[in-house]
Amino acid sequence: MGTAPASRDVTSYGMGLAAPLALFFLVFFVAPLLQLLWLSLHNDTAGLHWGVGQYLHFLTDPFSLSVLGSTLLLGAEVTAVCLVLGFPIAWLYQRVGPRLQTVIILIVLLPLLTSVVVRTFAWIVILGRQGIINATLQSLGIIDTPLKLLYTQFGVVIALAQVQMPLMTLPLITALGRIDPNLDDASCSLGAGSWRTFFRIVLPLSLPGVIAGCTLTYAAAITAFITQSLIGGGQMLFMPMYLYQQASTLQNWPFASAISIIFLLAVLAVVSVFTTLGRMSRGYGGA
Amino acid sequence: MNGRKRTLEAISFEFVMTVIAIIALIIIIAPSLVVLIVSFTSGFSLRFPPPGYSLRWYAELWDAWQLHFAAKNSLIVALWATCLSIVLGVAAALAISRSQKLSARLLDSLFMSPLVLPALAFGLAALMLFSLVGLPVSPLTLVIGHTVVCVPYVVRNTVAALAQLEPTLLESSAVLGASRLYTFRRIVLPLIRPGIIAGAFIAFMSSFDNVPVSLFLRDAATDMLPIRMWQDLEGKLDVTIAALSSVLIIATVVLVAVMERVTGLSRRLTN
Numbered sequence: 266m267g268t269a270p271a272s273r274d275v276t277s278y279g280m281g282l283a284a285p286l287a288l289f290f291l292v293f294f295v296a297p298l299l300q301l302l303w304l305s306l307h308n309d310t311a312g313l314h315w316g317v318g319q320y321l322h323f324l325t326d327p328f329s330l331s332v333l334g335s336t337l338l339l340g341a342e343v344t345a346v347c348l349v350l351g352f353p354i355a356w357l358y359q360r361v362g363p364r365l366q367t368v369i370i371l372i373v374l375l376p377l378l379t380s381v382v383v384r385t386f387a388w389i390v391i392l393g394r395q396g397i398i399n400a401t402l403q404s405l406g407i408i409d410t411p412l413k414l415l416y417t418q419f420g421v422v423i424a425l426a427q428v429q430m431p432l433m434t435l436p437l438i439t440a441l442g443r444i445d446p447n448l449d450d451a452s453c454s455l456g457a458g459s460w461r462t463f464f465r466i467v468l469p470l471s472l473p474g475v476i477a478g479c480t481l482t483y484a485a486a487i488t489a490f491i492t493q494s495l496i497g498g499g500q501m502l503f504m505p506m507y508l509y510q511q512a513s514t515l516q517n518w519p520f521a522s523a524i525s526i527i528f529l530l531a532v533l534a535v536v537s538v539f540t541t542l543g544r545m546s547r548g549y550g551g552a
Numbered sequence: 553m554n555g556r557k558r559t560l561e562a563i564s565f566e567f568v569m570t571v572i573a574i575i576a577l578i579i580i581i582a583p584s585l586v587v588l589i590v591s592f593t594s595g596f597s598l599r600f601p602p603p604g605y606s607l608r609w610y611a612e613l614w615d616a617w618q619l620h621f622a623a624k625n626s627l628i629v630a631l632w633a634t635c636l637s638i639v640l641g642v643a644a645a646l647a648i649s650r651s652q653k654l655s656a657r658l659l660d661s662l663f664m665s666p667l668v669l670p671a672l673a674f675g676l677a678a679l680m681l682f683s684l685v686g687l688p689v690s691p692l693t694l695v696i697g698h699t700v701v702c703v704p705y706v707v708r709n710t711v712a713a714l715a716q717l718e719p720t721l722l723e724s725s726a727v728l729g730a731s732r733l734y735t736f737r738r739i740v741l742p743l744i745r746p747g748i749i750a751g752a753f754i755a756f757m758s759s760f761d762n763v764p765v766s767l768f769l770r771d772a773a774t775d776m777l778p779i780r781m782w783q784d785l786e787g788k789l790d791v792t793i794a795a796l797s798s799v800l801i802i803a804t805v806v807l808v809a810v811m812e813r814v815t816g817l818s819r820r821l822t823n
Contacts, residue, residue, distance in 0.1 A: 283647035283659050286640040286703065290662055294700050297677035304680065353573035370818040371808065372581050378754070379584065379804045380761045382781045383797040387583030389789065390590050395599040397586065427579055438822045459565035480668075488670040491763050491782055505672045509767065512676050522680075525673035536668055 298529075305522035312519070319523035329507070329524075336487050336504040337531060339421065343486035344479050346426040347433040351478065355437035356467075370438070377431035385492045388424035389415060392496070416498035424496045429485050433478035440474020441467070472546035480539040484532055504528045584801050591794040598789055609795040616792055622780035629691060629766075629776070630759040633698035637755045640699070641706030642748055648707075649714040664708065666701045671764035674700065679768040689771050697765040702755035706748065709820065713747025714740075746815040753811050757804075 308318035323329045358369050376384055391397050392414040399411040414420050444467065452462040468475075490505040497503065508528065512521035586600060591609055593602030613619065644663060648656040666674065678697045679689075687693060717740065725735040766776040781797075784790055811817045 277650040278646040280647050280651065280653070280655060282643040283656075286644035286663065286707075287659060289640055290700070293678065293681075293696050294666065294674070295662075297674065297681040300681055300684065301673065301677040350572065350576035350579065353569045354576050356569050357573035367812075367818060369577065370822065371812070372577050374818060374821065375584070375804065375808060376580055378757045378808055380778060380781075380797075380800050381763065382761075382778045382785070383587065383800050384583060386781075386785060386793060386797055387587045389785070390586050390598045390600060390794070391583060393598060393789075395597060397600045400600055423579075427583060430576070430580055435821050442822070453562075459562040463565065484668050488672060488764070490672055490767075491778070495782065495785055505670065505764070508672055508676065512768070518676075518680065521676060525670070525676055528670050529673050532668065532670055 301522045304519050305526045307519050319520050332502050332507050340483045340487040342422045343425045344483045347430055347482045351433040354434050355441050358438050359441050373431050373434045381491050384428050385495045392420045421497045425486050425492050428492055429482045432481040436474045436477040440471040444470045476539050476543040587797045591798040609791045612792045613795040622775040622777040626760050626777040629694045630756050632695040633702050633759040634752050634756040636699045637703040637706045638752050641703045642710050645707045645710035649711045664704050667704045675765040675768035693769045697769045698759040702759045705754040706751035709747045709751030713744040750815040750817050750820050
């Protein structure tokens with residue numbers, strides 16, 4: 266700064282331009298979250314008595330803990346399904362011509378931009394008692410009575426996987442595009458088979474993309490309120506609906522705040538684990 | 553012998569990967585097609601395949617004033633949230649994009665955090681703040697809440713566009729005597745405009761589709777479309793929703809096609 270004030274760097278702009286958004290975030294994002302934290306540390310709804318009663322309530326209540334557990338598990342299942350289905354799409358993308366590439370990208374992209382309610386509604390039509398799956402199986406004579414697919418864990422996982430698939434596939438396409446295709450040929454010409462090359466060369470080198478995709482998919486899957494509630498129905502309760510019920514229906518804001526904070530911390534923990542893995546994998550991939 | 557074994561092995565690998573990829577692409581695209589087909593049913597249920605075809609549910613949709621009202625609210629809020637996101641987001645992106653400072657990196661993390669944090673928790677927090685300061689739920693509170701969760705898309709896409717800008721262009725412009733403002737208007741802005749438009753488009757779509765923030769910040773007077781649809785679906789499985797869904801799907805396809813032409817959207821999201 267002090268060395269050459271005359272030759273100002275023309276390629277960058279002052280930090281002052283970030284001030285409006287920073288201020289906006291301070292007032293409307295950071296302050297509300299701090300207030301959430303503040304209220305969660307009170308034992309009464311009026312916010313007069315400090316204490317960790319809300320957290321104790323959550324952490325000693327088997328029901329609340331099971332809701333948290335099933336939410337985190339749901340995220341893991343959806344992420345796994347997205348990875349298994351998304352990776353081949355990214356792989357195929359790298360092997361087809363530019364026209365087909367555009368087609369694939371647009372197929373992947375469309376759900377991302379289509380309303381979540383619409384996408385979820387589509388799964389109600391597919392999984393319902395008179396839906397495609399049941400109608401097909403019945404007309405083929407495989408089953409007599411309709412299978413219960415809606416309001417099941419299976420239904421929620423498959424619907425969420427479809428809804429969140431773009432978040433997994435896009436980073437994978439980017440990561441696979443960065444791998445030097447010569448490595449593939451080299452591995453094959455040195456005698457490694459396609460499967461071995463895939464698991465020993467392609468997969469490790471694409472780890473940054475895998476981890477980026479998993480982070481986004483996981484975070485989105487566990488907070489996907491609409492899909493969880495419409496496909497899961499009343500019997501299955503996950504953290505977002507639990508939070509909403511406590512806040513809106515029961516008006517128990519301190520407990521809802523504690524649920525929010527615990528949920529926030531759980532998401533942050535998962536994201537930081539993924540980020541750490543990502544940093545390690547970059548070192549691995551670059552070596 | 554070895555070569556033959558290897559080709560068989562290569563074929564099995566390519567076969568498995570291609571089959572899974574095609575199944576995955578079908579899973580992605582099928583639900584939208586199913587909704588499009590069911591919306592033309594002549595029956596009263598969401599049975600697939602439909603017993604017959606008609607436009608009756610589109611006629612129903614034409615008269616569904618509650619859905620029209622909610623759609624209008626959603627559009628207005630999304631437009632304002634997008635405008636606010638562009639103004640705040642582009643300025644912030646200019647400040648943090650080429651800076652190596654710690655403060656710039658911290659601000660970048662702050663601006664991106666609404667993408668990862670559970671939006672429902674933010675919705676509740678925002679409601680509590682607004683009720684604390686005595687600001688009633690209104691289109692204004694909705695616009696503020698939506699801007700927080702939509703501005704990251706504008707910041708991210710603008711930063712990405714700025715990162716691809718050649719610094720020598722700016723230096724040449726300065727050497728030739730152009731002021732910073734002139735350089736920005738004539739060089740920087742035209743080059744990053746597609747990035748800004750792409751970010752604004754995604755911000756608009758995510759605001760129009762937002763549920764977790766709207767859930768807490770709207771009331772009956774400011775009903776929002778995704779929430780109206782969700783509540784309709786909780787109550788009964790109305791085929792009108794299928795007609796509305798089809799309209800939204802077609803609108804999305806058209807908008808994406810336009811954006812692909814204007815901004816090269818698909819390249820932006822994979823680079």
